[in-house]
Amino acid sequence: MKLKSGIKIAGLALLSGLVLAGCGKQSSSESSKKEISWMQINSLTTMDPSKATDQISGQTQNGTNEGLLRMSTDNKVIPGVAKNYTISKDGKTWTFNLRKSKWNDGSAVTAQDFVYAWRRTLNPKTASQYAYIFDHIKNANEVNTGKKPLSALGVKAEGKYKLVVTLAKPQSYFKYLVAQSYFMPQKASYVKKFGAKYGTTANDLAYNGPFVLKGWNGTNDTWTLVKNKNYWNAKAVKLNKINFQTVKDPSTGLNQYQSGKLDVVTLSGQQVKNYKNNKEFASRKVASTWYLEMNQRKIPFFKNKNIRKAISLAIDRDQLANKVLADGSVAAKGFVATDMSLHDGKDFADASYVKGAVSQNLAQAKKYWAKGMKEEGKKSVSFTLMGDDTDQAKKTNEFVQSQLSKLPGFKVTNQNLPYKTRLQRSADGQFQMVLSGWTGDFPDPITFLSLMTSHNTYNNGRWGNKQYDKLIANAEGKDANNTDKRWDDMVQAEKILVNDEGVVPLYQQVTPQLVKSNIKGIQFFPTAPIWDWSKVTIK
Structure with missing residues (x-):
């Protein structure tokens, strides 16, 4: 996935940081509110799973939506919308048995939502840059080049809660793919309703993941993830809200961290040398x-x-x-x-x-x-x-x-x-x-x-x-x-x-960070989606 760039720290900010490190104010995101504030160094570009190519979009979609499986630690996958799955002996047929889960509007997430999403990504009219990654699915290349109809794609819904995928050739890492944002379901009625606007603001799509996106108009530098009460595993999600803020100026980010306005910030340059022994420092390769x-x-x-x-x-x-x-x-x-x-x-x-x-x-x-x-x-x-x-x-x-x-x-x-x-x-x-x-x-x-x-x-x-x-x-x-x-x-x-x-x-x-010591359970992955916020707690 396309990457965002980092930041550096100015000399004055370094000096002030050395004084304040480890003794900053308690975050304004009090534990009783169950919310945290997180720094991003670039803005959100799109929420359309078929068109997203960048890291920020992928991270956000992993928070607001869910695929058949979810990434977990140690390069493992865990159940998502699919409660279990089977693979045929020849490795070409993957059958996913879906749990009864809901979109944030209360309607059912069905196997057809996945069929629709994958067909939309491969539709030549969509012009998705991620279409190539579907190439192991039967007829994917032919569909993507317009040589065969969308209905020829090797994915079908058998009833509301069974999805059968036929591959043209075995793909051992297919389990990882269906945990990524570009394989997530899409609600057809929303795509048809909003047309070209689909995924361009927080209100233009449906969500089936741990959180719902709020406050993003497509161009602003702040947005919020709010707990999705209709998420199938909502009881396991402890946070009520994650406030994101795009901060490109390093001294601003540091000041906001020390004053309690941000709970997680990204460091760079000489700042890392000065904070590497701080208990709130974390280095993510x-x-x-x-x-x-x-x-x-x-x-x-x-x-x-x-x-x-x-x-x-x-x-x-x-x-x-x-x-x-x-x-x-x-x-x-x-x-x-x-x-x-x-x-x-x-x-x-x-x-x-x-x-x-x-x-x-x-x-x-x-x-x-x-x-x-x-x-x-x-x-x-x-x-x-x-x-x-x-x-x-x-x-x-x-x-x-x-x-x-x-x-x-x-x-x-x-x-x-x-x-x-x-x-x-x-x-x-x-x-x-x-x-x-x-x-x-x-x-x-x-x-x-x-x-x-x-x-x-x-x-x-x-x-x-x-x-x-x-x-x-x-x-x-x-x-x-x-x-x-x-x-x-x-x-x-x-x-x-x-x-x-x-x-x-x-x-x-x-990626070097400062993370408030009372925040626990942030899951980091070296590969996409990088973060999983669904298990974060505030002590």
Whole structure:
């Protein structure tokens, strides 16, 4: 899932924070109110499950809606709307038995709500960027390209409370997919009633999860999750309300935390060093990678491998992570994040690590650059690097700009835009170079690797490699049930990607936070949806 950017802390705020740490006022969210206030560093963009692509939207939807299953700790799934499920011996038929649950308006959540939602996502008219992830369902690709009708999709309701899914080929991680926001049910009457407005404000859709969204008009920087009294497991939800506030200025966030206006805030930069021993400090390593994309679909210059290799080898990732970001983030070992997937005790990122492809070597970079510039008939070039408008993105852009300026004749101009704008321009191919981020949707390397296949809608730069595509197809096809071969396919694919510098991995994100000590039960996941607030309590 597309990532949000982080923030940094100003010097004065650091000094005041050191004095106030651990002795701030009691939060205004008194335990008797059973509510907390949470800082977000970017605004909510959409609540339409078929169109959401970013992390904030996915997190919010996980709080307000529920799929067949829910993510849990230790890479496990637990029952959601489905109370249980069975899988056929050949791995192609998944049967979900639904519990009797309700939408927030009191009407029943049925199997047909899932059928409708999945068909809507795959409808070519919807133009969902997440349509690709349904590709294992029978006829999904044909439906999505308009070659077959929506009714041909391999999902059907057998009565109100049984959903049968037919896959074209086995998919061991399908259980993780049905726990994600893009597989959640949608109420057809709401979609038809609101049309193009569906999911653009808090009032334009129905909710079946632990909370209901309130106070979001589509553009404002505050919104609230209120306990859903019609949620099937409402008794287990202890919070009455979660107040979200978008805060981009770090000193403002810190001040509001210390004055009791915020209960959870995100830290960055030097602030982390000063708070890491505080009892309210928490460091969350996310399965996310920030990387540089070059627009190869519109700019032939970036199709030159020597140019891409020069760009990659010119960047000191350790300096970026340790000195510029200084928030616990680490230099990327590759495109796939670390600490997410193991095979025979070995982390995928270690198994696929190509040190020479992600380490700075300025002398070698200049040689590749000279060769590439000669091949392209250029003496100088000028390109724009697009990124978000947050402090962390600006600092990253500035660092990359300075690093690339060491390549003779390379001028880079930075362009920092609002998060929503950057996402849209990236998807539309309206960029030259862009700082992009991805959080794994589920704990399997394929959640990263599938993005870089030639025709994936998230492959914004349109890098392509036939051998890479074949290896991913094998991992998802003929080798899907052979754990060793599938792993080898993915390792080889990752090595092709990083050696070819299809994208330039920069760093893996760590989210450092301050959390009031009386708040318990926050569930954090390295992959999507990142947070589960349904079990939070206030002591």
